[in-house]
Amino acid sequence: MITIKQIIAVTLLNLRNLPQRFASSAVAVVGVAAVVLVFAAVLSMAAGLERTMLSAGSDNTAVIMRSGATSELNSGLSNEQTLIIGNAPGVLKDGDNAIMSAELYVITDVKKLSNQTDANVPFRGVQAGAFEVRDNIRISDGRMFEPGKNEIVVGRAAQQEFMGLNVGDTIRFGQTEWSIVGTFDAGGSVSESELWTDVRVLQNAYRRGNSFQSVRVRLESPDSIETLRQALDDDPRIDPDVMSERDYYSSQSQGLVQFIKLIGYPLTILMAIGAVFGALNSMYSSVSVRGKEIATLRALGFGPMAVLFSTVIESVLLALVGGLLGGLLAYLAFNGFTASTLNGQSFSQVVFDFAVTPELLMQGMKAALVIGVIGGFFPAIRAARLPVAQALREL
């Protein structure tokens, strides 16, 4: 008990004279703040991308592509095959009609607002069932395109990120003019990066004959995907890959998310090591400045444990302040920041918001804590071992 009281007393004393050691303490704080800032900022991209990609995926919807295709872009299905899929067991029916959408996925060049250069924007031809096979999707402005006309509805994110996609605009791709007639909202998911039109119109415009690339069907239940897969595997007329929409989008996000993590984690570790040196330095200098003070305390009867713990606590507090500062900065500067990049898997742009999530901030604070403990520990040992008589004589 006495030790705990001593620890508290010495810690409070340390904190009270912290302002006198402002410069060296600031070094530790800034160093840790930088670590947490970088960690949260870089990984908020990965978190935001994952959120955008995965929120599009539902377990109630299956995506069917040609087997071996790694994304919709390099898949291909004939008209006949899409009809076979619609009639397969496991697909939810509304009366006689399957709830499905056979789709064509191409890319087109639209200028990015941020740098005025052409970007590969996904352009999807859909059937009438497109809004039924997807969750949380609705026309939020204007109206739906009319089948057979060169009309486009634009995802909300695409509209904000690329040029000339407002309702009422016309846009020219090659020799075809298109009217933008509506905006759709898909709860911030990856679908919002896309332009949609009638699949028949898109087949003509891109000279794709009567071919499709993917079919989305509503499943009777998440489990009926097995029934569907079995039925299609047994059918000699078709050689498909059947995936739940959730699995499809998680496979699509993997490359990019891993790339960001591959950069983010090693950098954070490297920076954390740098910050540990900063913290060590400032705590060593704190101990050496307070040499006489520590010796006096010891002479008054404070134990070595009190000195040791109070030094570690000071270091941890400094690190936590730095961590909070860095996390706050990352949150203010990056949370919700909209960016778009090329997803290698689908070779097209995906628009997403950075997400500085509570988990990221917690991880950042944990890193700060570790830095604080390591940074304080060695100087604390030195402080506790300070030979009292000698330190006092230096007075």
Next chain:
Amino acid sequence: MKYFGFIWRNVWRKKIRTSLTMLSVFVAFLLFALLSAIGYAFKSGEDAADAERLIVIDKITLINPLPFAYKNRIAATEGVHSVTHASWFGGYYQDPRSQFPQFPTEPYEYFAMYPELNMPEYQLDAWARNRQGAVIGRELAEQYSLKVGDRIPIQATIWTKADGGRTWEFDIEGIFETDDPRGSTAYLLFQYDYFEEARAFGKGTVGWYILRVKPGADPVQVANAIDLQFANSPNETETSTEAAFAQSFAKQFGNIAMIVSLILGAVFFTLLLVSGNTMSQSVRERISELAVLKTLGFSDRSVLGIVLAESIVIMLIGGLLGLGVGWVLVQGAAKAMGTFLPGMFLSPTATITAIAIMIGAGIAAGIFPAVKAMRLSIIDALARA
């Protein structure tokens, strides 16, 4: 130089503090090395570009194919020296997740178009003779331990064969290298004739054309002449220089690359600031000692020189070590991520910049306390002890 011994002793008077400062400088420049190598990789396509090479793609989007019939019409355009073509195959070897590019093309034409690629003449001939032959870059050969004579299956993700199969087998007939130290060789080339004959659909088309303009011809004029020729046809074209093409690609990654470099740049300077601050502090603590030096007859300028030299030495030791280790890591990363992010390279310019920053930061850290010390009269400075 005659003061070097003195400076050296000063550097190490507080061993722990100096070592820790050096270590944070070390981390800062290690970061700098990695950062500039990654930045370089994002730009390397542009730098490796040849100003006389033009790329012709479909105007609407790169993924639309162009008719094979365009080849002769492009070749006949005024100012065009030679033309070849390539297509995107998009298959994978062994693992769908580790893809490298494969391009069907014309053997002799392609190697004539890219003189920076080097391969023994007999290997090129052997490839041209073997319809199912392919050649691969050195990076690829090392990554997958492939050699001439191997037969490798590539799984198609787009191009099924006319017989319904998806496995394309190739005989490796040659391994090429590049003169350009930053250019990637992590790709495979195979014969367009085989591709055209065996694929199930898309016959009579190619992905894009590559052409070289005649010496002295204006690339912009040639590009316009080609695009004009195909205007109002079902396949309008867009011709650009190789550099512009590569640049437009890099820009597609958009703000991401920029954001990452901004964040890291901020971090780099934070680390420098932090270590600089520590170094300034150690000079401040010794102002009275500097006064002693002045009492002994050292001029103001030599005292300043000694102080600055000390901080520059600390920066250089930490920084050069960091750059060195960074260089080793970049070499390793370039091998490991060759197919993922090709062209990682620590350029001489980056190295020189880094050294300049070390010296600059050393001066910045030492100059303020040193000047302050110089301005103090000896008596005042001594009194502070």
